[in-house]
Amino acid sequence: xxxxxxxxYWFVFFGVILGxxxxxxxxxxxxxxxxxxxxxxxxRLRLKPPLRESIQRDVELSVLSAAVFALGAAIIxxxxxxxxxxxxxxxxxxxxxxxxxxFAAVLILQDVYFYFIHRVFHHPLLFKWLHRGHxxxxxxxxxxSFAFDLPEAIIQALFLVGVVFxxxxxxxxxxxxxxxxxxxxxxxxxxxxxxxxxxxxxWLGQWFIxxxxxxxxxRQYRVHYGLYxxxxxxxxxxxxxxxxxxxxxxLRR
Ligand SMILES: [Zn+2]
Ligand SMILES: [Zn+2]
Numbered sequence: 001x002x003x004x005x006x007x008x009y010w011f012v013f014f015g016v017i018l019g020x021x022x023x024x025x026x027x028x029x030x031x032x033x034x035x036x037x038x039x040x041x042x043x044r045l046r047l048k049p050p051l052r053e054s055i056q057r058d059v060e061l062s063v064l065s066a067a068v069f070a071l072g073a074a075i076i077x078x079x080x081x082x083x084x085x086x087x088x089x090x091x092x093x094x095x096x097x098x099x100x101x102x103f104a105a106v107l108i109l110q111d112v113y114f115y116f117i118h119r120v121f122h123h124p125l126l127f128k129w130l131h132r133g134h135x136x137x138x139x140x141x142x143x144x145s146f147a148f149d150l151p152e153a154i155i156q157a158l159f160l161v162g163v164v165f166x167x168x169x170x171x172x173x174x175x176x177x178x179x180x181x182x183x184x185x186x187x188x189x190x191x192x193x194x195x196x197x198x199x200x201x202x203w204l205g206q207w208f209i210x211x212x213x214x215x216x217x218x219r220q221y222r223v224h225y226g227l228y229x230x231x232x233x234x235x236x237x238x239x240x241x242x243x244x245x246x247x248x249x250x251l252r253r
Contacts, residue, residue, distance in 0.1 A: 009077055014070035020182060021062055021146050028142040028186050029055075043193045045215045045250065046139040050191075054137035061133045061147035068150065072157035076164050076174075086168040094168065103173045106163060107180065107228055113159050114227040119238075121152060122221060130155070140189035140218050145182075184228060188214035193250060200244045207231060212247050216240050 032040060033050070079085040091099060121131035133149035148156060164174070187194070190211045199205040200212075209226050217224035223240040226233050233239040240246075 006074055006078060010070050010074040013073040013077075014067055017069050017073070018063060018066040021066060024182050025062075025142040025145055025186050028190060032190060032192050033141065040192050043250070044191065045193060045211060046191045048139075050137070050139070050141045055141060055143050057133075058137055058141070058143040058147040061149065062143065064150060065146050065148045065153040065156075068153035069157050072161045075161055079164065085164040086166070087164050087171060087174065088168065089171055091170055091172065093170070098168075099170045099173050102167060102169055103176050103180075106167065106169070106173065106177050109163065109167075110159055110177070110181070111226060111228045112232065114156075115225050115232040115236075117155055118225040118227075122225070135218065135221070138218065139191060139215065141191050142186045142189055145185040145189040184209075187211060188227075191215070193247070197248065200247045212250060213243060216243060216246065 037044075076085065076087070080087045118131075120126060130149060130151050134144065134147055134152065137144050137147070160174070160177075163169070188209060188211060193210065193212045195205065195210050199210065207230055209224070209228055209230055213224055213230065220240065223238050224233055224243075225238055230239060
């Protein structure tokens with residue numbers, strides 16, 4: 001690999017991360033709010049159309065978040081080049097089962113990390129410093145998926161920066177985790193429910209977070225702190241007991 005300065009890599013990662021956000025969040029917004037919105041009217045979670053100023057604020061915060069995540073990515077790359085991370089390229093190193101298993105393990109770890117930091121963010125003394133930016137828009141749009149205040153973006157970035165020093169990971173797993181995280185968070189902030197009516201009671205669906213589940217968090221604050229899975233909310237008493245009925249009501253409108 002050709003050597004460039006740390007800030008060169010930071011700049012490249014900043015462009016890639018921002019481009020990924022604009023493409024996925026912007027693409028989802030374009031599809032659901034500008035082009036096909038009427039076809040999904042029955043599945044709309046918002047009561048009012050989003051405000052232009054809210055979207056602008058979300059995008060501004062997201063540019064800041066992209067700068068922080070690019071810093072994390074440049075640190076990971078420099079760590080890898082110095083041989084101090086557990087990242088590797090050869091997929092056969094631990095057997096072909098390992099990339100899939102480590103992918104699942106990182107999602108589970110990230111979900112635990114996110115659940116607990118998210119609960120801390122909502123502490124009344126910390127909320128306005130750490131998490132108010134993410135909740136400023138009220139009902140979210142795809143643009144909200146990446147909108148974090150600076151301290152929240154740093155705390156979120158620390159997860160992946162830390163995990164590459166603790167868990168051996170093939171590069172492809174890291175990329176798959178990043179893509180899953182981006183698509184899943186855009187889905188959670190979509191403002192439209194895409195899953196079938198049976199989803200919250202389905203034997204598997206009930207364990208996954210989706211748009212209705214997370215939009216309840218944006219309205220109530222005191223429930224639904226998870227990122228991918230409903231497990232911790234269910235175990236620790238932060239699952240909204242009306243979630244299933246809200247889902248039914250929405251799809252019967
Ligand atoms: Zn959110
Ligand atoms: Zn929150």
